[in-house]
Amino acid sequence: MNRTGPGDEGLRLTPFRGVRYVPARVASLSAVTSPPYDVVVRPDGLHHLESADPHNIVRLILPQGPTPASRHRQAARTLERWLVQGVLAADPEPALYVYEQRGDGVLQRGVIGTLALPGPSDGVVLPHEDVMADVVEDRADLMRTTATNLEPLLLTYQGDGAVDDGAGDASGADRTAGVLDRVSGRTPLLATTTEDGFRHRLWSVTDPAEQAEISGGLAGRQALIADGHHRWATYLRLRDEHGGDGPWAYGLVLLVDTARYPLRVRAIHRLLHGLPVERAVAALEDFCRVRTLPGPLPEALEALGAAAAESNAYLLAGDGRFHLVDRPDTGLLHRTVRADRPEAWRRLDATVLHSALLDAVLRVPDAPEHISYIHGTEAAVHKAEADGSTAVLLHPVREDVVRELARQGVTMPRKSTSFGPKPATGLVLRTLYPG
Structure with missing residues (x-):
């Protein structure tokens, strides 16, 4: 998507204290990650992930139990236990996170942060699919019970294409892309390869000046929900429940510039x-x-x-x-x-x-x-x-068809598209009430 209307703030991405696995407490980072909850093929995929490591994130995103309420309480207890035991720990200071995926001939790089949730008529974040009420209710109760964003949504926007050359003149340049490129040349916070062959790297951006550059490059832009329509509807529901400008007014997202990193669309x-x-x-x-x-x-x-x-x-x-x-x-x-x-x-x-x-x-x-x-x-x-x-x-549906319908405010039938590559779940979480 391009720019919103004159005077609109567009995407407002803010830093947060990410919660991440402590490598010394798990078999490997790849053993505790998972695909997004709705991509796990159950029950075979669920059992495979659970057996990979007792602390696999699937125990939080797809908890097991006789009733939805018991499952969600189980996830909350598991999360609390892992935090107390030091399996998961919060980073020391708020950050934006540069996230890169490589594999199958694809390079995708974006930024993870907490996004200020816009109003329904703002046109800042555009859905393109309908959602199922029972899935939204389930995800909302899980998020409400754990008070945690367990996995980021995948949002796409279209940047300007140009990148600041570092000479100090960012006129016409895409400042967000410039920071992401610079950060990706540094030593990553973590690196792992998942069993699908994709390599994942994550960097934290804690410098206020670089955070401001990233945020400034997103100002006035509009995003398309590529993956996570039910979680987006969950964010909005819980924001409305809690009101105000507290932690529930923000949601965890991964933003990818598809002008630089085109996503694949599958059926x-x-x-x-x-x-x-x-x-x-x-x-x-x-x-x-x-x-x-x-x-x-x-x-x-x-x-x-x-x-x-x-x-x-x-x-x-x-x-x-x-x-x-x-x-x-x-x-x-x-x-x-x-x-x-x-x-x-x-x-x-x-x-x-x-x-x-x-x-x-x-x-x-x-x-x-x-x-x-x-x-x-x-x-x-x-x-x-x-x-x-x-x-x-x-x-698969062509991406240009998806974008044009979303621009017109027309949603497609639920589960019409699968954009990817999707972010690995478990690399960074966000607790809404950090201790």
């Missing part, structure tokens, strides 16, 4: 519980073109991409084969897709999938007991085959 897939592929295919054949593909997953995904360039298209999996579903009936779309939205929204694969195919044809309600959302393509296929269910694989 989030659907798992339709209890619906065999055979039944799904039979129902959809009356309204779409359905073809069974002979090839393995990579070739099937190539066919999906080619079909998606011409019409709405999906891959159905779960019976050991792949079924390409495309060219939905125009009459069906006219009857089921809302007409009061922009054409770009009406043509989204997620819009057509939920409005026409799932709601009207397959009669699958959008509720957790009927649909799961899975980021990994192979994981979605494996789960469908193991459960006798149907995986619906989608093709």
